[in-house]
Amino acid sequence: MKLRIILFVMTLAxxxxxxxxxxxxxxxxEPEIVQxxxxxxxxxxxxxxxxxxxxxxxxxITTQSGKNNLLYxxxxxxxxxxxxxxxDRNLFEQILSRSDDKMDYREIRRRTHTDMxxxxxxxxADVSYETNxxxxxxxxxxxxxxxxxxxxxxxxxxxxxxLIEDNELAGSFTFxxxxxxxxxxxxxxPNGAYLKRETSPxxxxxxxxxxxxxxxxxxxxxxxxxxxxxxxxKD
Numbered sequence: 001m002k003l004r005i006i007l008f009v010m011t012l013a014x015x016x017x018x019x020x021x022x023x024x025x026x027x028x029x030e031p032e033i034v035q036x037x038x039x040x041x042x043x044x045x046x047x048x049x050x051x052x053x054x055x056x057x058x059x060x061i062t063t064q065s066g067k068n069n070l071l072y073x074x075x076x077x078x079x080x081x082x083x084x085x086x087x088d089r090n091l092f093e094q095i096l097s098r099s100d101d102k103m104d105y106r107e108i109r110r111r112t113h114t115d116m117x118x119x120x121x122x123x124x125a126d127v128s129y130e131t132n133x134x135x136x137x138x139x140x141x142x143x144x145x146x147x148x149x150x151x152x153x154x155x156x157x158x159x160x161x162x163l164i165e166d167n168e169l170a171g172s173f174t175f176x177x178x179x180x181x182x183x184x185x186x187x188x189x190p191n192g193a194y195l196k197r198e199t200s201p202x203x204x205x206x207x208x209x210x211x212x213x214x215x216x217x218x219x220x221x222x223x224x225x226x227x228x229x230x231x232x233x234k235d
Contacts, residue, residue, distance in 0.1 A: 022134040022142070023185050024150050028178035033229065035161075039170035042116070042163055043233040050115040051079060052087040060122040067212050071219050075120065078223040082231070087114045105167040116170075117162040123219070125210045127154045129179055134186055145190060152179040155210045157222050173229070175222035177210070 043049070053076055055061060061068050076086050092112050109115065132149045135141055144150070154177045161171040210218070 021185060021187055022136050023180075023183040024131055024134050025180055025183050026129040026131060026152065026154065026178040028154065028176035031176070031225065032172070032174035034173075035171040035229075035233070036168070038163065038166070038168055039161060039230075040233040042170065043230055046115055048083050048085055050085040050087060050113060051118050052092045052112065052114045052116075053079075053089050053118050053120060054092070055089075055120045057121070060124075061120065062123065063125050063212065063215060070212070071123065071216060072120070074216050074220050075118075075223045078220055078227065079118070082224075082227045084227075087112060105164050109164040112164075114164055116164055119160040119162065121158040121160050121172075123155070123157045123215075125153070125155045125215050127156050127176070129154050134188065135183070144188060150186060152184075153210055154178045155215055155218050157219060159222075159226055173226050175218075175225055177214075177218040177222075179210070 053072060055068075055072065058068070061071075063071070072089070076089075079086050092114065095112050096108065128151065130149050130151050132144050132147065133141055134144060134150075156174065156176050158172065158174045160169060160173075162168065163170045
């Protein structure tokens with residue numbers, strides 16, 4: 001009888017005290033890279049390529065805040081830092097829209113003074129990540145109780161490179177962002193688990209679009225990764 005009372009008191013104390021804590025992390029997929037031999041030759045010849053950023057399908061750039069121009073500018077800024085000559089994307093589109101449909105790509109290159117197009121094919125800020133595991137403060141991996149899973153949103157961006165002179169699709173690059181890259185704290189109770197509101201960008205277990213600040217940093221990082229891969233082709 002005393003043992004039952006002790007166990008009951010311990011259980012009640014646990015429930016009243018609340019949750020114990022840990023943290024979760026999500027692992028993004030590896031980048032998806034496809035590039036041609038012609039792109040390698042192009043990068044060897046062009047020390048400082050003239051590039052323009054295009055967004056052929058704006059409806060595929062999905063952000064909750066709609067601050068897409070901020071993201072485009074972030075990409076162009078990273079290209080400029082790396083020594084690329086960045087053409088004005090609005091002027092480029094105007095030239096294309098006013099041009100004869102029969103104009104070939106060599107003529108486009110001559111009129112726009114551009115060597116290659118960097119297409120922002122898709123940016124998705126609502127990529128679902130899910131885990132049923134968490135880590136204790138000591139780094140021990142455990143499962144959430146009651147088969148509970150934590151859900152949060154990451155992002156994915158896909159670029160394509162087109163060499164204008166030959167109208168050649170020379171590369172495709174997809175990069176991923178997983179939420180909680182440094183680990184997000186969670187609270188675990190006998191009835192489940194949730195991400196902590198005060199310290200996590202994801203306030204509960206429902207899906208959330210990535211915040212614009214995180215998305216901007218991800219896009220910058222993805223552009224830097226792309227640049228590193230392009231520069232490596234010169235070796």
